Amino acid sequence: MAYHEIIVAGFGGQGVMSIGTTMSEAAMAQGLNVSWLPSYGPEMRGGTANCSVVIADTEIISPIVLEPSELIAMNQPSLDKFEPTVKPGGLILVNESIVERKVKRDDVRIVYVPSLEIASELGNMRVANMAMLGAYIEATKFLKFETVVDMLRNIFTSKKAHLVELNEVALQRGAACVRL
Amino acid sequence: MAKELWKGNEAIAEAAIRAGCRCYFGYPITPQSEIPEYMSLHMPKAGGIFLQSESEIAAINMVYGAAGAGARVMTSSSSPGISLKQEGISYMCGAELPGVIVNVMRGGPGLGTIQPAQGDYFQATRGGGNGDYRLIVFAPANIQEVVDLMQEAFELADRYRMPVMMLLDGMIGQMMEPIEWKKPPVSPDDLPKKSWATTGTKGEREPNIINSLFISPEACNAHNHRLEDKYRRVIANEQRYETNDTDGAKIIFVAYGTPARLARAAAGILEKEGIKAGVFRPITVWPYPYEALHQVAAQESVKAVVTVEMSTGQMVDDVRIGVNGVKPVSFVGQAGGVVPTPREVANAALKALGR
Numbered sequence: 001m002a003y004h005e006i007i008v009a010g011f012g013g014q015g016v017m018s019i020g021t022t023m024s025e026a027a028m029a030q031g032l033n034v035s036w037l038p039s040y041g042p043e044m045r046g047g048t049a050n051c052s053v054v055i056a057d058t059e060i061i062s063p064i065v066l067e068p069s070e071l072i073a074m075n076q077p078s079l080d081k082f083e084p085t086v087k088p089g090g091l092i093l094v095n096e097s098i099v100e101r102k103v104k105r106d107d108v109r110i111v112y113v114p115s116l117e118i119a120s121e122l123g124n125m126r127v128a129n130m131a132m133l134g135a136y137i138e139a140t141k142f143l144k145f146e147t148v149v150d151m152l153r154n155i156f157t158s159k160k161a162h163l164v165e166l167n168e169v170a171l172q173r174g175a176a177c178v179r180l
Numbered sequence: 181m182a183k184e185l186w187k188g189n190e191a192i193a194e195a196a197i198r199a200g201c202r203c204y205f206g207y208p209i210t211p212q213s214e215i216p217e218y219m220s221l222h223m224p225k226a227g228g229i230f231l232q233s234e235s236e237i238a239a240i241n242m243v244y245g246a247a248g249a250g251a252r253v254m255t256s257s258s259s260p261g262i263s264l265k266q267e268g269i270s271y272m273c274g275a276e277l278p279g280v281i282v283n284v285m286r287g288g289p290g291l292g293t294i295q296p297a298q299g300d301y302f303q304a305t306r307g308g309g310n311g312d313y314r315l316i317v318f319a320p321a322n323i324q325e326v327v328d329l330m331q332e333a334f335e336l337a338d339r340y341r342m343p344v345m346m347l348l349d350g351m352i353g354q355m356m357e358p359i360e361w362k363k364p365p366v367s368p369d370d371l372p373k374k375s376w377a378t379t380g381t382k383g384e385r386e387p388n389i390i391n392s393l394f395i396s397p398e399a400c401n402a403h404n405h406r407l408e409d410k411y412r413r414v415i416a417n418e419q420r421y422e423t424n425d426t427d428g429a430k431i432i433f434v435a436y437g438t439p440a441r442l443a444r445a446a447a448g449i450l451e452k453e454g455i456k457a458g459v460f461r462p463i464t465v466w467p468y469p470y471e472a473l474h475q476v477a478a479q480e481s482v483k484a485v486v487t488v489e490m491s492t493g494q495m496v497d498d499v500r501i502g503v504n505g506v507k508p509v510s511f512v513g514q515a516g517g518v519v520p521t522p523r524e525v526a527n528a529a530l531k532a533l534g535r
Contacts, residue, residue: 021356025185028358034185036356040211041294062445063355064438066521 002032002057002142005065007082009050010074010095015129019072020051022133026147027055035063048077055142070140072132074115076100093135097128111139111178118173127170134174145171183358188323188348189214191359192282193222195330196254199365201280202228203253205242207235207261210294211350212284215256236261240268240281247277248390250377252334252368256282258350259300260291263308269343270309273407274392276376278337280330281315282346284353287517295517296350298437301494304347305466312404314411316344316418317466319436323357325463331365338371340414347465349490351438351519414467421469426458428481431529432507433459434473434499435488439513439520443488446525456481457529465495473502482507484532488525489513508532 006023010016017038024034037052052065070091073079076099079092086092088107097116113135115128137143149168156163186194193215196204204219216232223230229246233239239255246253257265262283272279285300287293300308304317316336318329326348333344378388394400424444426432431450433443440461447457460476462469477485485507487496496511503509512528514520 021185024356028183028185034356034358036185037351038354040350040354060357061448062441062522063351063357064442064519 002055004053004055004070004140004142005068006053006055006070006072007050007065007068007085008053008072008074009048009078009082012047012049014074015126016049016074017051019129019133019136020053022148022151023053023055023136023143025151026143029147029151030144032057033060035060037063037065048075050078050082070136072136073099074129074132079103091139093132093139095128095132109139111135113174113177115174118170122166122170122173124166127167130167130170131174131177134171135177136174137171138175138178145175183360185356186323186327186359187214187356188326188353189284190218191323191327192256192330192346192353193218195327196280196334197222197226197228198361199252199331199334200368201252201254201334202226203243203246203251204229204255205231205233205239205246205253206255206257207233207239209258209261211286211296211353212256212258212282214353215282215284236264237268240265240272243279243281244268244272244275244277247272247279248275248378250374250379252338254280254282254334256284258284258286258294259288259297262300262303266303266308269315270307270311270313271392272343273309273313273315274311274403275390276341276407277343277390278334278341279343280333280337280346281343282348284348284350286350287515293517294350296354296438296490296519297515297517298349298439298490299492299494299515300347301465301489301491304345305468305498313407314342314414314466316340316342316414317347317464318344318420319347319463319465320352321437321440321461321463323352323355324359326352327359328362329463335366335371336418338368338374340410341376342410342414347437349437418464419467419469419472420463421472422461422463423476424459424461425456426460426476426479428479429456429458430481430483431455431457431532432477432482432485433457433488433525433529434462434485434495435459436462436465436495437490439488439490442520442522442525445522446488446529449522449526450529453526455529455533462495465498468498468502470498470502473499474504474506477503477507484529485509486525486529486532487511487513488520488528490519491515
């Protein structure tokens, strides 16, 4: 039985919510059950934001994630807040570009992703979140890269079609951080 | 049909349009603003009217007017805005007008907070406006149920000539889940014609009058008893509920909306600790499924009934009515936008068992 409870957290504007919705859409396309729950509050660009995603091959009981099996921390406050809540044996993905410290836990798997450097090398800062997603897919091995790329083909059409390849490369560069 | 990922609030709006609703009047308020936002884009495309009113009070009175003219109509708001609509809701019940009112609840009282809560249960089920009236109140716990019930809400409103309320907590409004658009909703064309509506006499009939004013006490009394008969028919025919693992359970959790899902997570915790727990979830909170709850609670295996709410305890009154003293009833909850944890809920069950 697969039951993934994920928290994606960071600053508003980092694509935190869209990492969550992309995962959810991909999981749904693979026939899995999903729920996506945003934090909502008096938040603005630069403030903190997070979403809880549950992906399972069984019925999803509660959409609320208190103890994530996987955490994607896009900034330092998110790592500070959620690191202690991750289940032992879980996974923490850290946006190494702006998080200034290492993960303190020694009972979880840790992957560092220099998402801004990857995006910068690819010439488009907006794909930083796709690098994080690529690392997640590679580290957890239940979503397929083809599923996400197919979705990108549906999102980016005609004049924007060239963005499919850019996003795909960003996914792969993120995935490569796991393979190191 | 393939599943689609929908946010609760947007799904409500789309379900309404699919159900033939062609008038939306409302005013933005968190956590339901995606409903008017979606309506502003899609209602005109469906050939309907979207109007952002100057206030919630104006919106409910526009609903009254459109319903009187025979339109399928709705409004939506969140707790403080729903308070403002109470007068209009009472008038709609008095004038026997169909319509759907969505309340995506946030913390109160007063302006409270924008986070999810369930503090409007009394208002929804006991009547926040004046007079002897009732609303059919649906309390969905997942997005599929949101769209299924939203489509049915319009049908029931038309059949019984009364407002139907969708009572959601902010969590259900904000979350996304996959849904399927199942069977098409019953079209207004397949329901009894609204011969009472004020559509213009065209010189062919006496004018229809829509009013909630009865000067003579005898006439008002008779009107109230007629409404009472209608409400009895609703009670007899429209109770909905769901049970999960209640057969042979030691603990029965009772919860609606998001807390029902937390209660199921709590039941999972208890199962690992060797205690069988089930969840009774009312889907209609008016009419309340008292008898069904009583049957579940009266089982020999049941030692305690624990009500879980995102309030300081409102539905627990209905639980006590249903259980009617055959088993001890206790309560666990948080209010003001704080969501109880499954562990907290499980601990409340352990306490009820004297552990």
